[in-house]
Amino acid sequence: MMTRRTLSALAAAGAASAILTGSALAQSTIKIGEMNSYKAxxxxxxxxKKGWELAVEEINAAGGVLGKKLEVVSRDDGGNPGDAVRVAEELVTRENVALLTGTFLSHVxxxxxxxxxxxxxxxxxxxxLTDKITWQNGNRYTxxxxxxxxxxxxxxxxAAVAAKKKKWAMIYPNYEYGQSAAATFKELLKKAQPDVEFVTEQAPPLGKVDAGAVLQAVDDAKPDAIFNVLFGADLAKLAREGATRGVFKDRFVVSLxxxxxxxxxxxxxxTPAGxxxxxxxxxxxxTPQHQKFVDAYRKRWNDYPRLGSMxxxxxxxxxxxxxxxAGSTDPEALIKAFRGLKVDGAFASYDYRASDQQATVGAYVGTLALKDGKGTMKDFQxxxxxxxxxxxxxxxxxxxxAAME
Known part of the structure; x- marks a missing residue:
């Protein structure tokens, strides 16, 4: 029979082996902490999520990065800044991720x-999307x-300047993203068209738009044009109620x-055509670059990509x-590597500017239209x-x- 000393030695050896195995496993992967408002x-x-899962699969199938596989540890941030910070802390201290990515809402x-x-x-x-992330509140780690x-x-x-409309109404969700977009639109349009007037601003809470009340206020102000920043279910309510009331008829609309x-x-x-x-x-x-992405995405998910996929x-x-x-996951090495980093993206190649650490990914601008009973974009670039x-x-x-260092 084994003595107590022998059992203790075996137990210690087993524990050491488990620690070494865990350490080796950790060293064989690069852990990325990801957080987002999935439920909201x-x-x-x-x-x-399908987009980043596809990218991880492609990278790992090709041998990973620096000889290691990528592992994403994903969490829901609750759509709340306080919860997001707690999640970030957990990912860094308990999950030992090498870096963080994600978030959707600007205040988060x-x-x-x-x-x-x-x-x-x-x-x-x-x-x-708020400008503060890379400008006013920017730091060298972001x-x-x-x-x-x-x-x-x-x-x-x-397009707004070319329309030559003098009186504008503003509709935007009342949180950081909407406020930022509205302020920028007013600043840029005023600069390009000094005689422009903003006759009303409607800023409903995110996800709680009373479309009827908002549109009545807009109609009462008698604008020539409308700048809209609502999205998601709020956008659908606005578009349908506006069509019923005829608020958009004969009015020029630009919409983020x-x-x-x-x-x-x-x-x-x-779909609000025009x-x-x-x-x-x-x-x-x-383009060949984009078609390659679409083909891979459809093969993997049997679905077409949305912008979130990209x-x-x-x-x-x-x-x-x-x-x-960088040849490393050290934060300072990553900062140096990302400044000027060139990337072949899903629909365009781009880089990360050293000055403000903003990617030069662009967007498509065009006009909404109906095609086969559903919405599409035409005349886009x-x-x-x-x-x-x-x-x-x-x-x-x-x-x-300090962010410029």
């Missing part, structure tokens, strides 16, 4: 941006993939995000490219992000000095 924003984030993205700067953790903000509210609004300004399939598809025959929008006409883009896919592809260039971003000299005035 499923229309965009379900396709987004800002909270994680602050966390990343304070904790010196690399963070690639995939989706939140980069951003998607074109910001400033960028997408600037893409719509030429409304050409994205996740928001456009549910409208079907209620609106000038930013979006993603996935079935009309025929964002999720490009987030992981960019992270893999950055780690490969791709506007690269570097065509609408401020110069490096201007960025110096927008970013904290």
């Amino acid at each position: 924003q499923p229309a965009f984030l379900d396709p987004y 993205g800002l909270a994680v941006t602050e966390f990343a700067g304070r904790k010196k953790v690399f963070f690639l903000a995939s989706e939140p 980069f951003r993939l998607r074109p910001s509210t400033y960028m997408q609004t600037a893409m719509l300004i030429p 995000l409304s050409g994205e399939p996740e928001y456009l598809d549910p409208l079907k025959e209620d 609106w000038v929008v930013t979006g993603y006409p996935w079935d009309e883009i025929k 964002v999720g896919y490009d987030s992981i592809k960019a992270i893999a490219a950055g780690i490969a260039k 791709y506007v690269a992000g570097d065509k609408v971003l401020p110069s490096d000299e201007e960025v110096k005035k927008l970013r904290p000095a």
Whole structure:
């Protein structure tokens, strides 16, 4: 029979073996912490998750990065800044992730941006659009993939100016993203057309729009044109109620995000034809680079991509490219690697600017139309992000000095 000393020795050896095995396993993967508002924003984030899962599968099938497989540890951030920071803390301290990515809502993205700067953790903000993430509240540890509210609004300004409308109404969700987009639109349009007037601003709570009341207030103000920033279910309510009331008839409308399939598809025959929008006409883009992505996505998921699919896919592809260039997951090495990093994205090649750490991914701008009983974009063009971003000299005035180091 084994003595107590022998049993103790065996137990110790087993524990040591388990620790070594766990350590070896951890060393064989690069853990990426990902967080997003999956329950709150499923229309965009379900396709987004499929996008990053596809990218992980492709990268790992090709041998991984630096000889290691990528592993994504994903969490729901609850659509709440406080919850997001707690999730980020858990991912870093308990899951030992090498870096963070994700977030959707702008106020949530800002909270994680602050966390990343304070904790010196690399963070690639995939989706939140507020300009503050890379400018006023920016820090050297935070980069951003998607074109910001400033960028997408600037893409719509030429059409707004060309329409030559004097009286404008504003409709936007009353939180960071909507406020940022509205402020930028007013600033840029006023600069291009000094005699413009903003006759009403309607800012309903996110996800709680009273479309009838909003549209009645807009109609009462008698604008010539409307700038809309609502998205998701709020957009659908606005479009349908506006058509019923005739509020959009004979009025020029420009609208952020409304050409994205996740928001456009549910409208079907209620698509507000004639609106000038930013979006993603996935079935009309025929470049070889984009077609390769579409084919892979459809083969993997038996579904067509939405814009969220591209964002999720490009987030992981960019992270893999950055780690490969850095030769490490050290935050300082990643910062150096991402500044100027060039990436072949799902529908366009782009880079990350050193000045503000913003990707130059662009967006498609076109006009909503009906085709076979559903919404689509026509007369669209791709506007690269570097065509609408401020110069490096201007960025110096927008970013904290410490973020420029």
